[in-house]
Amino acid sequence: MLPFAIPYPSIDPVAVQLGPVAIRWYALAYIVGILLGWWYSRRLVSNDRIWGRVPRPTPLEMDDFILYATVGIVIGGRVGYVFFYNPGYYLYHPVEALQVWKGGMSFHGGFLGSMVAMWLFQRGREFSLWSLFDIFTASATFGLFFGRVANFINAELWGRTSDVPWAMVFPTGGPDPRHPSQLYEAALEGVLLFVVLRLLTHRGAWLQKPGFVAGAFTAGYGLARIFVEHFREPDAHLGYLWNVVTMGQILSLPMVVIGGGVMLYAARRR
Structure with a gap:
């Protein structure tokens, strides 16, 4: 271990213990x-x-949508982890696939699940699905930030071994200092x-150009994830695919292409 490696600040992953019930960070x-x-x-x-004459949901409709979004994120995130990783x-x-409390969520799966939730919610309403997509993605960065901080608290999804001054020795990552890649993702995403x-x-x-913000989020997340994967340790059971790329990079590349295409389409549409 390098002499200047930063020890991991040991944080109990359980925030509150109420008898047999444990509430985790x-x-x-x-x-x-x-909620944010x-x-x-x-x-x-x-x-x-900021909307001009573009129809959009009302605050009360957003109150209703939060349930759709939550279900889509949780189910999609878990299903995505099971099938992608x-x-x-x-x-x-198969029974363990239902045990969400043990961890294992995929952003890409949660993203697809939320898209299904938006489609189900928007049907029959007067605003555009693209506008709902814009609102959802503009608000999604709060969850990304706190989710990555929680990964850091859980000492999971740590980075590759490194000799940078801010490298840390994670309790589950062996004796070598590693990139705190969870914090990189929190900062970028x-x-x-x-x-x-x-x-x-x-x-x-x-x-006022429905879809542009959603495209920017999609492409921006894809670029950030592809970049951070250069510092993040790949999943042990997957490693590098074709000895070159990680699963996270493969899943993020279409996001960059599709997001860029949506931005171009939205900008040119009357």
């Missing part, structure tokens, strides 16, 4: 992220200036992406 991260996203989405739809294991242990989307919604009036 990971669960609180999901709850806080969803809900609060921010209500502020977005209440701001007439460890299908062989869960094929022989949670903070930087929020700032970019905030500029698009409030300074560039891009909510």
Whole structure:
């Protein structure tokens, strides 16, 4: 171990213990992220200036949508993890696929699940599905930030071995110092992406081009994830695919292409 490696700040993953009931930081991260996203989405739809004449949901409709979004994120995130990252294991242990409290969620699966939730919610309503997509993605960075911080608290999804001054020795990562890649992701996916989307919604009036903000989020997340995967240790049971790329990079590349295409389509559409 290098002499300047930073010891991991041991944090109990259980935030509150109430008798036999344990409330984990990971669960609180999901709850806080969803609640803040809900609060921010209500502020977005209440701001007439940034929407112009574009129809959008009402704050009360966003209150109803939060249930759809939560179910889509949780079910999609779990199903995505099972099928994208460890299908062989869960094929022989199907009951464990239902044990969400043991961990194992996929952003890409949660993203697909939330898209299904948006489609189900928007049917028969007067606003565009693209506008709902814009609102959801502009608010999703809260959940990304707190989710990555929770990964850090759980000492999971750590980075590759490194000799940078801020490398840490994680209790589950062996004796070598590693990149705190969870914090890299929190900074890029949670903070930087929020700032970019905030500029698009409030300074560039891009909510008046339905779909543009959603495309920017999709492409921006894909780029951030592809970049951070260079510092993040691949899943042990997957490793490098074709000895070159990780599963996270493969799943994120289509997001960059599709997100860029959606931005171009939205910008050119009358």
